[in-house]
Amino acid sequence: MKRTPTALATAIGTFAALAVAFAPAAGAETAPNGYPYCVNGSASDPDGDGWGWENNQSCVVRGSGADSSGGGSSTSSCPSGMTCGSYSVSGLGSRKSQVRAAGGTSLDLAVAMLETDTMTADYAYGDNKTGDAANFGIFKQNWMMLRAGCQQFSGQSAGQYNNGSALNGNLGQDVSCLHQSQSHYGIDAWFAGHRNGSSGLSNPNTTDINNYKTAVHWIKAQIDANSANLGNDTRYWVQVPAI
Structure with missing residues (x-):
């Protein structure tokens, strides 16, 4: 069936709406360790350890020591200057x-x-x-x-x-x-x-x-x-x- 300009515009609008609906919410991107990135960045991390607190949960400051994608240490590695492990x-x-x-x-x-x-x-x-x-x-x-x-x-x-x-x-x-x-x-x-x-x-x-x-x-x-x-x-x- 031939699609009219009006129908085509409607279809495009529908797909655009779906794209917006299923796009991640602002600040929802997660760091490699599974925690969300802090929307407010270092402002949510007053002690400067790379971990912040937003919306009642921990978050990672992008590019900090807690963010392995930004050159910091991975959470699977021991925190800098500490000794740790498991048994x-x-x-x-x-x-x-x-x-x-x-x-x-x-x-x-x-x-x-x-x-x-x-x-x-x-x-x-x-x-x-x-x-x-x-x-x-x-x-x-x-x-x-x-x-x-x-x-x-x-x-x-x-x-x-x-x-x-x-x-x-x-x-x-x-x-x-x-x-x-x-x-x-x-x-x-x-x-x-x-x-x-x-x-x-x-x-x-x-x-x-x-x-x-x-x-x-x-x-x-x-x-x-x-x-x-x-x-x-x-x-x-x-x-x-x-x-």
Whole structure:
């Protein structure tokens, strides 16, 4: 059938509309490590480590050390100046599944994986600390942030830190408190306070805090790179000094 000019114009318009509809959204392009590029570039990365935060998720600054296409190191390589690796821990895959079933994300897995090799609260009570510095649960959440950011402990004092031990045996509460705390502080401040308590909140861009955040993001990237890592026995680690 002969196509009239009007019909042809209509068809062209239809194809153009479809092209727009199926084109990637602005800023949706992903880096080689699978994370989206930061729409706002380095403005979303105040600490300059190549990792930013937009729309409640991590993003990569184009051309930074976290972007392998821009000459930086690949996420499969250890972060610059750090020592890292992986090994198998019997039963860890089951533990990963338990954390995920409790609502845990790959970021949560990375935090727990960095803290202990079994992703459990089987460490010295309070992490050998007391008061606001005492740590509880598989993420080693400090009491200061728990009582400020988790409704379960709202209004409690520094001296009531033993109440935080409830997280040691309740994975659901542990994950819930983590998410509440991250929401309360905002992810960047949460990283700072989680790593170094009130000092971290006051001075969030120290080398130590940035190294800790880089380590967690590296582990998360390894987990996200292969879905098998969400449920296998592989533990990724980065050597970060205990404090």
